[in-house]
Amino acid sequence: MSNLILQCKRLKDAAKLLGIADTKKKNKALYYVAKQLRASRDIIIAENEKDVRNAREAGMKESLIDRLRLDENRIEDMIEGIETIIDLRDPIWNSNRVWTLENGLTISKMTVPMGVIGIIYESRPNVTIDAFALALKSGNCILLRGSSTSIHSNRALVNAVKEGLKASRLPEDVIGFIDDVDRSVVMEMLTLNEYIDLIIPRGGNELIQFVIKNATVPTIETGVGNCHVYIDESANLEKAIKIAENAKMQRPGVCNACETILVNEKVARDFLPLLYQSFDGKVEMRGCEKTRKVIPVNRAGEEDWFEEYLDYTVAIKVVEDIKEAIEHIDKYGTKHSEAIVTEQLEHANLFLRQVDAAAVYVNASTRFTDGGQFGFGAEMGISTQKIHARGPIGLEELVTVKYTIVGNGQIRE
Amino acid sequence: MSNLILQCKRLKDAAKLLGIADTKKKNKALYYVAKQLRASRDIIIAENEKDVRNAREAGMKESLIDRLRLDENRIEDMIEGIETIIDLRDPIWNSNRVWTLENGLTISKMTVPMGVIGIIYESRPNVTIDAFALALKSGNCILLRGSSTSIHSNRALVNAVKEGLKASRLPEDVIGFIDDVDRSVVMEMLTLNEYIDLIIPRGGNELIQFVIKNATVPTIETGVGNCHVYIDESANLEKAIKIAENAKMQRPGVCNACETILVNEKVARDFLPLLYQSFDGKVEMRGCEKTRKVIPVNRAGEEDWFEEYLDYTVAIKVVEDIKEAIEHIDKYGTKHSEAIVTEQLEHANLFLRQVDAAAVYVNASTRFTDGGQFGFGAEMGISTQKIHARGPIGLEELVTVKYTIVGNGQIRE
Incomplete structure (x- = not known):
């Protein structure tokens, strides 16, 4: 029996206890973990420095x-995330559907934990704490597989969690950490259907595709965001510039950043020069022919409409109307986050209804698609698939259901 | 471009119209389809007879x-299923979660259709209609892949649906039927992530495992049911016999039938002879050593606890207490449907909380785990996995969500 299976068995046993733990017990455990993270801050930062040094030596961007x-602020952010999660409603053993059949059977659709959730993630060590805290509050054990680049940071964080758990009445095995950088362990993890109920890959597209292709354990696809901001003919151009700028520039390397700006041709002459002024020198602009008639930018080709730049580059296309904007998004978008800037109610509603994406915005930046921003305390990732969860994965997305049926001797005729 | 991709493109286009169709339009289409099914009854039965003849010649059980x-009754059942689905609440564009952030953004978690749902199913031709009707009401196009044994029946049913749709204002392409018995088409279907949002396999374990192993499109596992009835020390034995008999014998070939009966040792001497009397001659009973001390039955080995007989065979085990019963179910069960017969509230609640299964019963037969019985009109299958849906898959399980976020120029700081 492999080390991984042995570890999974311990997690599965712990999941039975955690699954029926009451809210108070789970919140207490989270409280002790937060406390321990603060106490272990210096060790965590020192261990993280090793990872940073190694990464720099390996030539990481x-x-x-x-x-x-x-750093201290980022550790404080993790702790704040835990504190928010403590304050959130326990997602377990709730029901929004109870009904009684003609034969007298009462059926309740109850929320219950999944059991053991695996997460395979790259780089960002805060995911270690976010994933643990969301899993614990939702009654699930977590099996973590971070990347080798953050191995020292992750070890230190997991140690702090385990130390914190000691003060609680929950077993340490509610958290499992795969401390083995060999990729074959990931492959094994992906097919342990008997022990793992869900695997979430969080990282680059290559990792995500590898997981989806090889997993027999159910997975949730996260990730790629080719997001658009559409400036409607009725847009307030001041808002439009602010939103376009924020969606593109506030943090271009993340999935909810804007990649293409669509501009209604009726406002192109007014809007594009303002955009040019706002972006100039900071963002490489690539425009369609109509755009290039108004502002002097590079040429955008068909491939640009597909591109997730994750950088200070933006594609710009002038469209005839909202219909063409929606069609463009439908063809090139990745169903992540899409925004319209408009003052016209009918167009706002049309966009909200017809654009098929995890998050659809009216007059706001796409950058809000985020568990923290949504008030979830943290997120396991942002689902871009349609089954089980879509958008930021928080507590409510980490549960499954159980039908409880109470009768008085009913049998089926 | 393959025929299948061409077909999927048409379905995807139809899904855009269907996804925003209002309830009235969808219900009307269902009404016309039901009407057409009644009108096409004789053709459907004649075509079905061809399948039955071929199956018999091929030596099917x-x-x-x-x-x-x-037959007429079964077609009438399908029509009744459609009528129930017409009466059910439209699951699309509802929300049970709307909140406003401090910055004034209002977030609504809205239900929306998935798009295109594929179903790969064996034998039972009623699935053709059940799957179509559930998909349509939930705003989804359906791509059907039935088995070669029911090809004539399925063709006739799909023709009736298409004929019925002509009278409605929805495109015929809301339904797609893969009229090709070659297995390579299934393989192609399983990886068409661009066109298909969800695939549900419904049939034998071999089919289900094949789909799970090879699909990159998200899937929902359905199926295997090793279900238990536990007779508690406080059980009303009259109810216990009725429930055990119904769970085992009413239709032993289906997944929610009981396979093992667990008997508390305090009532074994009273209960087992009654069970023996009730089952004798009709069900092969295989018991543990303690059972065999009370009634003269065959010996059950370790392998029997794992077995899904799907037949007139039952395994019987005497257990010390409810704890042992729950542990047995945890070890050997497939998390489908589990029942306790008890008059003790504490034991009822313990069983409901601690048994990890899609449906957990107190004083009722496991045979109720069924979309029709639950009041869903029909079912796409019974999910035995934990992500997205668990238990009977009805309208509410065929939706995904979209966050709509309405602001007034908000940007992220």
Whole structure:
């Protein structure tokens, strides 16, 4: 029996206890973990420095090193996330559907934990704490598989969690950490249907596709965001500039950042020069022919409409009307986050109804698609698939259901 | 471009119209389809007879031929299913979660259709109509892949549906039927992530495992039911016999039938002789050593606890207490349907909380785990996995969500 299976068995046993633990017990455990994280801050930062040093020596890009780095503020953010999760309603053993059949059977659709959730993630060590805290509050054990680049940080974080759990009345085995950088362990994990109820890959597209292709354990696809902001003919251009700028520039390396701006041709002459002024020098702009008649930008080709730049680059297309904007999004979008800037109610409603994406915005930046921003305390990732969860994965997305049926001797005729 | 992809493109286009169709339009289409099914009854039965004849010539078991057969009553049942679905609440564009952030953004978690749902099913031709009707009401196009044994029946049913749709204002392409018995088409279907949002396999374990292993499209596992009835020390033995008999014998070939009866040792001497009397001659009983001390039955081995007989065979085990019963179910069960017969509230609640299964019963037969019985009109299958749906898959399980976020120029700081 492999080490991984042995570890999974311990998690599965712990899941039985955790699954029936009451809210108070779970919140207490989270409280002790938060406390321990604060107490272990210096060790965590010192261990994280090792990862940062190794990454730099291996030639990692500075933007990625930034994602890897932990400092006092970022540790405080994790702790705040835990505190929010403590305050959120326990998602377990709730029901929004109870009904009675003609034969007298009462059926309740109750929320229950999944059991053991696996997460395979890259780089950002805060995921270790976010995933643990969301899993614990929702009554699930978590099996963590971080990347080798953040191995020291993750170890230190997991140690702090285990230390914190000691003060609680929950078993340490509610958290499992795969401390083995060999990729074959991931492959094994993906087919342990007997022990793992759900696997969430969180990271680059390559990782996600690898998981989806090889997993027999159910998975939730996260990830790719080719997001659009559409400036409608009735847009307030001041809002439009603010939103376009924020969606593109506030943090271009993340999945909810904007990649293409669609501009209604009736406002193109007014809007594009303002956009040019706002972006100039900071963002590489690539436009369609109509765009290039108004502002002097590089040419955008068909491939640009598909591109998730994750960088200071943006594609711009002038469209005839809202219909063409929706069709463009439908063809090139990845169903992540899409925004319209408009003052016209009918167009707002049309966009909300017809655009098929996890998050659809009216007059707001796409950057809000985020568990923290939504008030979930943290997120396991952002689902871009349609089954089970879509958008930020928080507590309510980490449950399954159980029908409880209470009778008085009923049999089927 | 393959025929299947061409077909999927048409379904995907139809899904855009269907996804925003109002309830009245969808119900009307269902009404016309029901009407057409009644009008096409004789053709459907004649075509079904061809399948039955072929199956018999190929040496199919009578119990399976029974599942394949369509008669007036069974067609009437399908029509009744459609009528129930017409009466059910439209599951689309509802929300049970709307909240406003401090920054003034209002977030609504809305239910929306998935798009295109594929179903791969064996034998029973009523699935053709059940799947179509549930999909349509939930705003989804359906891609059907039935088995070669029911090809004539399925063709006739799909023709009736298409004929009925002509009278409605929905496109015929809301239903797609793969009229190709080659298995390679299934393989192609399983990886068409661009066109199909969800695939549900419904049939034998081999089919289900094949789909799970090979699909990159998200799937919902349905199926295997090793279900238990536990007779508690406080059970009313009259109810216990009625429930055990119904759970085992009313239709032993289906997944929610009981396979093992667990008997508390305090009532074994009273209960087992009654059970023996009730089952004798009709069910092969295989018991543990303690059982065999009370009634003269065959010996049950370790392998029997794992067995899904789907037949007139039952395993019987005497257990020390409810704890042992729950542990047995946990070890050998397939998390489908589990029942306790008890008059003790504490034991009822313990069983409901601690048994991990799609449906957990107190004082009722496991045979109720069924979309029709639950009041769903029909079912796409019974999910035995934990993500997305668990138990009978009805309208509410065929939706995904979309967050709509309405603001007034909000950007992320």
